Amino acid sequence: MAPAVDRPGYWGPPTSTLDWCEENYAASYYIAEFWNTVSNLIMILPPIYGAIQTVRDGLETRYLVAYLGIAAVGLGSWCFHMTLQYEMQLLDELPMIYSCSVFVYCLFECFKNKNSYNYLLLFILILFSVIVTTVYLRLKEPVFHQVMYGVLVGFLVLRSVYIVTWVYPWLRGLAYTSLGVFLIGFLLWNIDNIFCDTWRDLRQKMPPVLGAVTQFHAWWHILTGLGSYLHILFSLYTRTLYLKYRPKVKVSTCVMQPSGHAGSSSSALQDASKLCL
Numbered sequence: 001m002a003p004a005v006d007r008p009g010y011w012g013p014p015t016s017t018l019d020w021c022e023e024n025y026a027a028s029y030y031i032a033e034f035w036n037t038v039s040n041l042i043m044i045l046p047p048i049y050g051a052i053q054t055v056r057d058g059l060e061t062r063y064l065v066a067y068l069g070i071a072a073v074g075l076g077s078w079c080f081h082m083t084l085q086y087e088m089q090l091l092d093e094l095p096m097i098y099s100c101s102v103f104v105y106c107l108f109e110c111f112k113n114k115n116s117y118n119y120l121l122l123f124i125l126i127l128f129s130v131i132v133t134t135v136y137l138r139l140k141e142p143v144f145h146q147v148m149y150g151v152l153v154g155f156l157v158l159r160s161v162y163i164v165t166w167v168y169p170w171l172r173g174l175a176y177t178s179l180g181v182f183l184i185g186f187l188l189w190n191i192d193n194i195f196c197d198t199w200r201d202l203r204q205k206m207p208p209v210l211g212a213v214t215q216f217h218a219w220w221h222i223l224t225g226l227g228s229y230l231h232i233l234f235s236l237y238t239r240t241l242y243l244k245y246r247p248k249v250k251v252s253t254c255v256m257q258p259s260g261h262a263g264s265s266s267s268a269l270q271d272a273s274k275l276c277l
């Protein structure tokens, strides 16, 4: 880090446990990290649109919660990067855990009947969120939060790979685009953290607009926002396909006709999904 480029600003010195590579209060006296703040719009506006569409199309409430979850992360992240205050950092990081838990619920419950609830999975995910929140509030260790979030993403990746390998291979493009965009974002997040000194030196020699392109934490926001949005589309698509085309097995008792009577086999053919006991 090169603290010389950080300026004092409206919200006072940072109280957060993390201070990203972007130079503080360089673009505005009121916004600590300008690019890291405005890049959150991608996590706020498209999910709000998605939420409106979900209500309009009468889709399940869990998807509405998923969209609103990303929008909540985006709003929290906006407040955090604007102020660099600890309480705002929690508004950014804790909803990441909660919304990702909602994603996990949606993707693991996509092959269940409409209006069914898996209370055990709900309990496990709520318990996980409560434990992560409690431990994180005590530890204040960002790596703990990152690992816990990574565990949830890992479950999403495994489940997505299962779905596109064994159930709906034609959704591979959407699932892998979502994963790829997310992973490129994660790569840039690491590049921003590891080579921060280099980027800061470079930016001082670059015209401001070009320098903005090297704000890789902002790119992480954009790519993870897009990846999450595509992931909800994938989850929603999987669910819709299942509800529309799931095999309907009708169990009924059939009166077996003695052989020679025409009609018994043709009626069975007319209703191929009927299962005779």
Ligand SMILES: CCCCCCCC/C=C\CCCCCCCC(=O)N[C@@H](CO)[C@H](O)/C=C/CCCCCCCCCCCCC
Pocket (backbone or CB within 6 Å): 018, 070, 073, 077, 080, 092, 093, 096, 099, 100, 103, 142, 146, 147, 149, 150, 153, 154, 156, 157, 160, 175, 178, 179, 182, 186, 189, 220, 221, 224, 225, 227, 228, 231
């Ligand atoms: C197939 C699935 C791919 C898409 C999964 C998308 C899951 C998205 C869930 C919730 C939305 C959260 C959006 C993230 C917003 C980030 C805001 C942010 O930058 N917050 C920071 C503070 O500004 C915070 O401190 C950052 C934490 C970053 C943690 C990065 C950990 C990433 C772990 C990725 C592990 C990949 C595992 C791959 C396994 C094969």
Ligand SMILES: [Zn+2]
Pocket (backbone or CB within 6 Å): 036, 077, 081, 217, 221
């Ligand atoms: Zn951020």
